[in-house]
Amino acid sequence: MNLEGVVHALKKIHHSLRADGVMLDIHPQPKNIRMEVWQEGRVESLGPLDNEDDIRDIRQARARLSLVEQQGLFITERRKTFDLLEHYPTVEDWLERRAWEGETSVIPEGMLDSIRHLLTAGGGELIKREPIRASLLRRLPAG
Amino acid sequence: MTVSIDPEGTEIGVIHELVDVSGKAVLEVGCGDGRMTWRYAEQTASVLALDTNEEKIEDAIRNTPEALRSKVRFIVADITDAELDLLRDGFEVAILSHSL
Numbered sequence: 001m002n003l004e005g006v007v008h009a010l011k012k013i014h015h016s017l018r019a020d021g022v023m024l025d026i027h028p029q030p031k032n033i034r035m036e037v038w039q040e041g042r043v044e045s046l047g048p049l050d051n052e053d054d055i056r057d058i059r060q061a062r063a064r065l066s067l068v069e070q071q072g073l074f075i076t077e078r079r080k081t082f083d084l085l086e087h088y089p090t091v092e093d094w095l096e097r098r099a100w101e102g103e104t105s106v107i108p109e110g111m112l113d114s115i116r117h118l119l120t121a122g123g124g125e126l127i128k129r130e131p132i133r134a135s136l137l138r139r140l141p142a143g
Numbered sequence: 144m145t146v147s148i149d150p151e152g153t154e155i156g157v158i159h160e161l162v163d164v165s166g167k168a169v170l171e172v173g174c175g176d177g178r179m180t181w182r183y184a185e186q187t188a189s190v191l192a193l194d195t196n197e198e199k200i201e202d203a204i205r206n207t208p209e210a211l212r213s214k215v216r217f218i219v220a221d222i223t224d225a226e227l228d229l230l231r232d233g234f235e236v237a238i239l240s241h242s243l
Contacts, residue, residue, distance in 0.1 A: 006243055009172070009222045013237045016170060016230035023237040024162050026154070061243040080157045087147040097146060132154070136161040 006064040014073045014139060021139045023074060025065065029081060029131040030055040033105060037115060039124030046114055051105035065135075074137040086128040091115050094126055148178055155182040158238070167235040172222045173242025177203030177215075184215050191229070193220040 013023055032048035032055075068074055088094040091112055115126055149155070158164075158179075165186045174180050174192035176199045184190045192215060194200050203217040220229070222242075 005221075005223045009242075012222050012230065013170070013172065013239070016234055017237055018233045018235055021233075021235050021237065022162055023239065024158065025239045025243060026158075027239070027241055027243045058243075065243065078161055080161060082153050082157055084149055084154055085151060087150060089145065093146050134154075134157045134161055 006061050007068060010065065010068045010073065014068070017139045019139065019141065022077075023137045023139065024134060025137065026132060026134045027061065028054065028058055029133050030058045030062070031131045033131075034129045035111065035115070036127040036129060037118045037124055038127055039118070039122045044118055046111055047108065049105040049107060053104060069137070072140050075140055076135055076137050078136045080134045082132055082134070084130045084132045086130075088126040088128070090119065091126065094128065152182075154179065158183055162236055162238075164236055168233070169236045169238060170230070170234040171238045171240055173240040174203060174217065175199050175240065177207060177217060179240055180215060180217075181208060181211060184211050187214065190215045191234070192217045193222060195219065195221045 017023065033051050034048050035046040037044040037046065069076065086094075086097070088097070118124070119126065164183050166188050169183075169187045169190045171180055171190060171192040174194045175196070177192065180190060180192050180203070192203070194203075194217075197219045200217050200219045207215060207217070218229070
């Protein structure tokens with residue numbers, strides 16, 4: 001969603017919620033996505049993807065969320081962070097999913113070869129680890 | 144072995160920890176292919192799930208479990224464009240799924 005649309009969307013959601021309604025916002029944290037290979041209890045870290053553009057957008061979206069809180073539309077009640085894990089049997093499965101999701105992060109040079117080498121040599125699975133924040137916000141009557 | 148998103152159930156665990164969707168009318172924005180929707184929808188009264196990606200909504204509709212078809216509606220829509228009539232029912236819970 002473009003940043004100008006964020007505030008508009010939040011106002012639309014505020015309008016569509018009942019007076020005692022709540023909004024659960026789940027979105028990535030402004031941190032790097034990390035790739036790993038799991039092999040029989042052993043974790044091989046492949047390092048981060050370059051998702052700096054996404055991180056910038058996430059920070060700006062959070063600022064818009066804070067803005068609607070300041071405007072009195074919502075108030076944050078609870079918050080949790082966690083890592084969302086995606087499991088892939090092959091590099092090709094991961095690349096196919098990336099294309100389907102329209103992911104814009106950049107894969108560092110050499111990472112694909114490293115993953116292929118590890119999976120070919122020792123089996124296992126490829127893991128994408130993405131830090132996520134979930135926030136529960138209560139609708140306020142203002143606005 | 145197949146592709147698996149959050150097989151640990153971490154995300155749905157956090158959702159249930161933060162919000163009670165039981166018997167509630169839920170609006171989900173950014174539902175994608177319905178992966179997460181199906182995990183919580185059974186307990187709700189109804190779900191209106193929106194996404195701007197037509198292909199993903201087609202997948203979501205096609206793959207919706209039979210038991211959920213009566214309570215989940217997947218629609219191609221942008222929340223900023225969605226007609227107010229569509230949103231006028233008055234939802235008790237809104238879930239923004241990776242959509243901000």
